[in-house]
Amino acid sequence: MDIKSLIKNLNIELTCSICLDYFTDPVIANCSHSFCRECLLQCMWGAGDTLTCPECRQLIQISNLVPNPNLQKLSTAGKTIGPHLLQSMVALATCDQHWEKAKFFCEEDRKLLCDSCSITQEHRDHRILPLDNAIAEGKEKLQETSNMLQKKQEKFKIAFRCMRNRKIYFREIAYAFKESIINENEKMHQFLWDEEALYLQILDEESKDNLEEIEEKKTKLTQQIQNLQQMILEIEKRLDKNPLEMLQDMKNTLARNEELLSQKLEVSYPIWSICYITGLQEMLISFQRNITLDPDTANPHLILNEELNSIKYTSVPKDLPDNEERFDCCLTVLGTQTFTSGKHYWEVNVGDKTEWIVGICENSISRKETHSLSSKDVRTLMGFTSEKDFFLWNSQCGFYESEPIHVVGIFIDYEKGHIAFYNSIDGSLICSPPNIAFQGPIRPYFSSCYPNENSNSGSIIICSGSKSANDVNYYGNALNDK
Template sequence: MAAEDLQEELFCPICLEYFQDPVSIECGHNFCRRCLRHSSEEGGGSFPCPECRQPSSTAALRPNWALARLAERARHRQQQGHRAPETCGLCDRHGEPLRLFCEDDQRPVCLVCRESQEHQDHSLAPVDEAFESYREKLLKTQRSLMAKMEKVTYLQDSEMKNAAEWKDKMNNQQLRVSAQFAKLHHLLDEEEQLFLQRLSEEEKETKKKHAENTLRLNRMIASLKKLMLEVEKKSQSSTLELLQNPKDLLTRSENQDVNYSVEVLQVKTECHVPMMKEMLKRFQVAISLAEDTAHPKLVFSQEGRCVRNGTPASSWPVFSSAWNYFTARRNPQQTPQSVKRFQHLPSVLGKNIFTSGKHYWEVENQSSLVIAVGVCREDILGIVGNSEISPDVGIWAICWSSTCYWPLTGNPVISTSLEPAVQRVGVFLDYEAGDISFYNAVDGVHIHTFSCSFVSHLQPFFWLSPLASLILPPVTGGK
């Protein structure tokens, strides 16, 4: 048997202290004589055993000298330095020593409390046992908390180290970003200078060619003036002088070279800014067609993303009078508020309404026929009279086919060739800057820009020539 178990056998079950003058009763259990006397006073000569409840008599009490000696030795060892059970004070209700611990109420109680109705069904243990048990549990909990503290401290150190490493990474990334953009700025500066140099060279060549053409025309004019003077002088001379070889003058006049055609001067060097296509994509928005604003001849498909002009091709005027086709006629009896859709202009608006910010969308020409794309004021459906499509009436758009384009400015048409052929055009609106720009959506090459101050809500604008069709490609990035 362990030493602790042997020591427990030396405690009186009643007072829970070392036996003092221990006696044995008929059932074999041992108690302090004083404790047994107090317990059996009410029963007279016969009393139940405090532990097993078997009846016994005071006459059967027998001193247990061996147990007394062992208890005395154990008490003496405790007094020599071993820890004795601590006294927990007195019970507030009964004034008795607090020798028991109630597990249910989690507090020390006295022996009288044990017999009370309040603690009848409670689990009770000696104070020293509860002390040792809970002390061991607390020590175990303390070790567990220390282990947790060590873990949390390690995690805190790891977090601090992680934050320091992240800060270093962030600083390095910021330096890399600054370095890369500085390099990009340098490359863009070089590209800018290269394009400006190309433009300068093209300008020199064009000016030289223009000067040569001007010199040629001046020589032709001088030669014609000389011949005109000779013819005038010859025609006013006398008969004999006039008939002196008049055929030579006539032949020279007929053979005078006036074969010359004016070549329209165009800028051939394209403005191709690197990464323009990627930068435009950052502002890409999904455009939806407002079918309720469309001209009756426009037909929609692919969930409203594709639109086609069903007007017969015979209604398309010849190129010289094509400008008249860009005319919106409105019944004078109608008010702008009553106009719900385009009646004469084969056009449709986008549902999107822009009042600020930067926005980019793309339009694909499926038919290679002439279409017009851009933006307009949202009240454009109430356009009055025979106004031409132009910024003056609140429409900023370019007319465009696969081979050429021209801005709709209200002036006579001067088309610009698109080489190579452009199938998809990007529209970029910078509301605050007052710019609406058009780009080749394939490589980001700039086509045209309108500049003005927008003072109203804007909507996407689309116009289609007969049998022409366009589609709004799905958005692949951006907002």
């Protein structure tokens, strides 16, 4: 091996592979590679107590680093004698062609030249420098490059420290945001819990009042029944008397009878306070779906508009194909959409109709015969007017008196078997029956109900997903009527 290679190998052995300079305070890792202690510690910024070897990528435990004083001594010696070795190399340098002492350097060919080489035709137009000058220029350029790289390295180190600090900062900010979200939601939870407690208290009080009223009316009805029974017995006795006595007492008997007959029958229906739920409409609107009607399921007495979002009763049935999907007996039409999972919400504008039914049903519902609204495959809400009062009915919640409803919101959670009905005008809960698992695909259900002398012929309109009950223009008539 020539002296040039020996010096090169010596420099490699005495140089840190991270900073590419002679070792300073070298340490040996458990993988047998050596590095400057400071260089190695810089590599572990933000990495904890372990890092991977820059040479072989093996795991290094910082606690297992061993100082290497012998390598430090060799590195110091190499740093001291390095310039002298380079001068010796320059003194020993010879050209490849004439084996004479090299005195010049050709920049174009990157070759050492002797006196004879420098005057040959081969290097005539090349830039040839004295060897000392070439070495000086080379050192200067390398030093400039080294300085630029060091500045660049320092910028990257500063950026690295900034990123490390930013990582800590972002962790702190994320924690602060998380705490803020938790605190804000705790306040909202507490607010909702307080609302829940208040409504439950009101419900308990109303339940007590309704039960007392029912008990009072039961007692009154019992007394009225007893009075009627007594009157019936007296009349039967009068009928058994002789005609003259019967006619003499008939006036008083008929007067008492008229008084009893004029008594009104009072039946008590529970009236509940409206349950407003804060933030309900904002939550429901995120699950709103565009529902359209399936004309293949529509009863012949129902007229659907072109947009398939409105139904109206007609006394003259339309001539429609008698397909398997069509309802024959019930004034019913289903939505086109079928749900087998997820949460879904839609709104139905029933306007001033005096009788209507909306909700959902299982896709397997019978179409060719009358089906019961109390069956498990139908979950609906019915609204109807009786004389001057408006009532709501659900198979699980029963009958109860209510203010007229103009827009009904329907929410389902398929996985929970849950359905709930809302008054979309004021955002209050109408009823939420107990959860029962759905047995298959479900579809929106609409019924106009058969008209009578007290009912009107208004339409049922499915609200589009782009409109809600808060849209005053869309629901202006319903709001004004209310």
